[in-house]
Amino acid sequence: MLLLFLLASHASAACTRASLQEATASYLAALSTGKGPTGISALAEGNVTYQENDAVMDISKGVLSVGIKIDFNRSIYDTTECASYTEIVATTGHPYVIGTRLAFNADNKINKIESNVCDTGDWLFNAKGSVDYNKRENWDPIPEAKRDSRAVIKAAGDAYIDAWGDASIRPPFAKDCARLEGGAYISGGNCKLNFPPPFNVTNRRYTIDEELGAVDIFHNFPFLDASIPRDPGTQTNNLIRVEGGQIKYIHENTVCAAKNCGR
Numbered sequence: 381m382l383l384l385f386l387l388a389s390h391a392s393a394a395c396t397r398a399s400l401q402e403a404t405a406s407y408l409a410a411l412s413t414g415k416g417p418t419g420i421s422a423l424a425e426g427n428v429t430y431q432e433n434d435a436v437m438d439i440s441k442g443v444l445s446v447g448i449k450i451d452f453n454r455s456i457y458d459t460t461e462c463a464s465y466t467e468i469v470a471t472t473g474h475p476y477v478i479g480t481r482l483a484f485n486a487d488n489k490i491n492k493i494e495s496n497v498c499d500t501g502d503w504l505f506n507a508k509g510s511v512d513y514n515k516r517e518n519w520d521p522i523p524e525a526k527r528d529s530r531a532v533i534k535a536a537g538d539a540y541i542d543a544w545g546d547a548s549i550r551p552p553f554a555k556d557c558a559r560l561e562g563g564a565y566i567s568g569g570n571c572k573l574n575f576p577p578p579f580n581v582t583n584r585r586y587t588i589d590e591e592l593g594a595v596d597i598f599h600n601f602p603f604l605d606a607s608i609p610r611d612p613g614t615q616t617n618n619l620i621r622v623e624g625g626q627i628k629y630i631h632e633n634t635v636c637a638a639k640n641c642g643r
């Protein structure tokens with residue numbers, strides 16, 4: 381037991397908030413310059429796994445080669461798992477909303493990049509709306525004495541998603557909970573969703589930041605996309621801000637196979 385504990389604490393000591401912030405800022409710089417794999421070669425393992433919308437692809441064919449003018453970015457940092465999550469919004473040229481999870485190895489090199497790349501035709505996509513609503517929200521660090529534990533933040537995120545398939549689950553929504561869904565804003569505490577059964581959200585990948593009270597979950601989304609209503613469903617990620625154990629903000633990025641998921 382002791383040995384396992386020592387090994388575990390050694391592995392998680394590899395990254396710090398500062399190292400994750402620095403690498404994530406460099407990733408954002410690479411995304412804006414569009415130099416493709418050479419833009420991140422100093423940051424990543426040579427064999428970094430690159431995924432867009434849950435499909436492994438050639439990194440040189442993805443959004444890192446576009447050269448995106450970023451209007452807005454927000455990041456969270458998981459110093460336990462050594463990962464970061466970043467959302468960017470671009471309104472000019474080809475508009476995008478992109479959510480990216482960077483995972484780091486024990487040498488602080490990125491070993492996996494996964495992005496949900498949303499653009500015109502994806503669920504409620506509206507890049508201008510995404511920037512405007514994002515800017516109105518307050519994601520300041522939570523004062524240290526008021527921070528929720530990692531377990532509380534994760535449980536709030538899971539309850540939100542579990543309730544989609546089980547109406548008996550009551551997620552801890554704040555009275556003023558708001559959801560930025562694509563570029564549309566649902567406010568006033570109306571955050572609960574529920575879908576027809578069978579509805580089971582699988583393949584959850586978490587990034588959790590206690591300082592910002594945030595969890596991001598990449599996951600499969602059954603039902604919504606009319607062309608892939610069952611497993612695995614379409615690709616989604618939800619970024620959730622938790623304050624005092626309650627869900628305050630939700631940002632959903634959902635990729636659609638057909639315009640607005642065929643709805």
Ligand SMILES: *[C@@H]1O[C@H](CO)[C@@H](O)[C@H](O)[C@H]1NC(C)=O
Binds near residue numbers: 408409450453
């Ligand atoms: C990301 O946002 C911060 C401010 O929140 C800004 O200083 C920085 O330049 C932005 N990065 C990019 C690449 O746009």
Ligand SMILES: *[C@@H]1O[C@H](CO)[C@@H](O)[C@H](O)[C@H]1NC(C)=O
Binds near residue numbers: 425426427
């Ligand atoms: C990727 O490269 C790293 C370092 O070169 C190595 O440790 C790791 O095993 C490689 N992973 C795969 C999947 O080949």
Ligand SMILES: *[C@@H]1O[C@H](CO)[C@@H](O)[C@H](O)[C@H]1NC(C)=O
Binds near residue numbers: 580581582
């Ligand atoms: C949902 O799917 C997961 C993974 O396939 C499985 O472990 C779990 O039992 C399922 N839950 C329900 C309620 O079907």
